[in-house]
Amino acid sequence: MRLTLQALISHGRVARKMGLGPESRINMLRNILTGLVRHERIETTRARADEVQFYADKLIDYAKRGDTDARAMQMANFWLTEKDLLPKLFKVLAPRFENQVKGYTRLARLPNRENLDRAEMAVLEYKGNPFPPLYPVKRENELTLINQLLKGYREERAQLTSPQ
Amino acid sequence: MSLLNLLHFLRRSLQRAGSTLTDIAGLDRHFAPALAVHGPSVIPQPAQDGGSAPSFLDSIFWMAVPKKRRTVEINRTRRRDPTKGMEVKTNIESCQECGNLKQKFTLCGYCYAKVRRETGEIRKQIFAMEGKPLDTPAVDTVVLYEGETPGEADKDKRIVERQRKRPSWFNLS
Numbered sequence: 001m002r003l004t005l006q007a008l009i010s011h012g013r014v015a016r017k018m019g020l021g022p023e024s025r026i027n028m029l030r031n032i033l034t035g036l037v038r039h040e041r042i043e044t045t046r047a048r049a050d051e052v053q054f055y056a057d058k059l060i061d062y063a064k065r066g067d068t069d070a071r072a073m074q075m076a077n078f079w080l081t082e083k084d085l086l087p088k089l090f091k092v093l094a095p096r097f098e099n100q101v102k103g104y105t106r107l108a109r110l111p112n113r114e115n116l117d118r119a120e121m122a123v124l125e126y127k128g129n130p131f132p133p134l135y136p137v138k139r140e141n142e143l144t145l146i147n148q149l150l151k152g153y154r155e156e157r158a159q160l161t162s163p164q
Numbered sequence: 165m166s167l168l169n170l171l172h173f174l175r176r177s178l179q180r181a182g183s184t185l186t187d188i189a190g191l192d193r194h195f196a197p198a199l200a201v202h203g204p205s206v207i208p209q210p211a212q213d214g215g216s217a218p219s220f221l222d223s224i225f226w227m228a229v230p231k232k233r234r235t236v237e238i239n240r241t242r243r244r245d246p247t248k249g250m251e252v253k254t255n256i257e258s259c260q261e262c263g264n265l266k267q268k269f270t271l272c273g274y275c276y277a278k279v280r281r282e283t284g285e286i287r288k289q290i291f292a293m294e295g296k297p298l299d300t301p302a303v304d305t306v307v308l309y310e311g312e313t314p315g316e317a318d319k320d321k322r323i324v325e326r327q328r329k330r331p332s333w334f335n336l337s
Contacts, residue, residue, distance in 0.1 A: 038300060041283065087302035096304070109270040123271070130305040130324070131283045132334040134271060136261050 016047060029055055034081045037089055041125035046109065049122040053105050055079070056124070060104045063094040096128050103127075108134050261333070275333070282331065289324050 018025040032052045036042050037059075044052070059079055065072040067090040076086055097104045110121040123134060141147065242248075258265055259272035266272040286307055294300070304321040308314065309330035314323055330336075 039287070043280075082298055084298050084300050088300050091302040092304055109267075110276060111267065111270060111273040123276075130307050131286060132279045132331070134276070134279060136275065136333050137335050 016051060018048070018051065025051075030079055030081060033059065033079055034085065036124060036126070037080060037085050037093070038082065040129035041123060041131055043110065043121055043123045046120040046122040049107055049124040053107055053124060056105045056126070057102060059089070060093060060097055063089050064098065066090070066094075093126065096126075106134070278331075278333065282334065286324060286326065289326065293322075293324065 016025075019028050028048070029052050032042065032044060032048055033055055036052065036056055042049075059076065062069075062072045062075045067073055067076075067086075073086075076089055077083075080086060080089065093104075104126060106125050106127055108123050110123055112118045113121050125131075125134070142151070253267075255268040256265055257268055259275060262272060262274050264272060264274045290305070291297075301322060305324055306314065306318045306321045307324045307326060308318075309326050309328060312330070314321075
């Protein structure tokens, strides 16, 4: 027999609470999303970046319908508080991702903020932005000792096999 | 329950039992084990006018208090108990690019600081090009460093020029 109210127990509840309530949470995410569309790369706390990632991807899905679609324009109008970003969304971001199905954003963890709160930070960006990459591209250096030895080994193998 | 109420309750219950307060204070006629309390053996009789607030001294009775001083050995064993220390982090490794320490699955702080600085410089340039705020054009952006010309893919993009050599960690891909 249940002795406590289901409402007082939060086992298995995965939805995050942010701000002063559900409306405040949506307003906060809307501001962050507007900043993301404007700057294409932003740094926030991990929880906020994780929440915004879903809305950022969904906004691109709506934008892909085109700006003639009434529902898409309504969504974009709601989510972007700065209205000079509406042309940018439909003409720049949507065509950029037309060949991709999902995964338009990238979320990377950062070291904790330097303040007293030591908050966990993350950087959220739209892929294909003009800024320097977060993850450096691996370049093989041919001048290291191991690579030189391997190169010599491969040349010797080629010399041995080619006369035969 | 306030202390005054407690005193009134006790007085009433004792009166109901039929013995006077002085009997209980002086002689222990009851053979049941007495409750060990920290306080005087005389239970204080509240004033007959009954309306005065309990004085400061009344409220220090019947409170939990340590019986003995905790020795330094006991204190040491409690303070140095291994479960009380900080958890050892095993997710620290060194960055492949710069060699500074970083946490696993997190970006390196040093390398990201470089990227962040350069991103800030690019954004300053963009702001200078746009002139006033809230004026984003509906075109893509490409960043070119000294001595670079726009390629085939960059023809309809807005070009942001940076007055320095291209950094080695910012590849053209």
